[in-house]
Amino acid sequence: MSEDVKRILESEELREYAPPSLKDKVSLFNTMSSKHNEKQAVNPFSTDKNVTSLEKRRFSKEEYGRPVKGSKSETRGFKANLLVSREMLELCEIIHASSEPLNEDDENDHRRVISFGELFNIYVTISNKLVGMLLRARKQNLVDFEGEILFQRRDDDVPIVLLQPIEETRKIMNERIKESITQIKVNEPPLEGEESEEEEK
Incomplete structure (x- = not known):
């Protein structure tokens, strides 16, 4: 070697x-x-x-059933809330624009009404999630209608009532949208280039 x-x-x-x-x-x-x-x-x-x-894990009421703070799951949840809030606001805007006053004789009654069939025909060009959005909006006390769920043709004559003046609805939904955007920004800090663009605005 x-x-x-x-x-x-x-x-x-x-x-x-x-x-x-x-x-x-x-x-x-x-x-x-x-x-x-x-x-x-x-x-x-x-x-x-x-x-x-092992000792059982303890959760506070705020933590139970929620993703870990700052996790990607939490961020996805905020993004989903943002999309749903925007779509609910759009739905309320469409109902307001296409509906009639519920009680024309009473000026203090700001409620407006449209039939489900008419709303379905208008909204189908925008989204295929009308019933789901109506159920969510009812849960938030933005709209009201009879029955647990609505079906096309069978429930075409069911009245959909917009419960609040559109200005109030806009205020509520825009606050939720801003809150979701803030929470997303906290979890996902912008990149260096994005920060400078926002500062210029």
């Missing part, structure tokens, strides 16, 4: 790139195994017998 080959084999550089020894492999396996066991120990769906002996 030449001197050059001996020198290369004995050099530190070659030793750095040598494959890990059996001892290193066993150590790595044990580390990964213990990490897995720790995760399974706090996983309520694990079949591990140690789960029952």
Whole structure:
């Protein structure tokens, strides 16, 4: 064996790139195994017998059933709320523009009414989620109608009532939209280029 080959084999550089020894492999396996066991120990769906002996996780009323603060799941939820709020506002605007006063004799009654069939024909060109949006809007006390759900043709004559003046509805929904945008910005700080663009505006 030449001197050059001996020198290369004995050099530190070659030793750095040598494959890990059996001892290193066993150590790595044990580390990964213990990490897995720790995760399974706090996983309520694990079949591990140690789960029952663990202290149960405590949630406050605000945390229960909600994603972890600052997580991507929470951000997706805020984005979904933003989209739904915008679509509900658009629905109320359409009802206001296309409807008639519920009680023409009373000037203090700001409610407006439109039949489901007429609203369906107008809204179908905008979105295919009319019934879902109406149910959400009813839950928020923006609109009202009879029945638990509405079906095309069967419920065409059911009156849909816009309960509040459109100015009040805009105010409520715009506040929710701003709140969702703020929460999204907190969870997703803008990139450097986006920050400077917003400052210019």
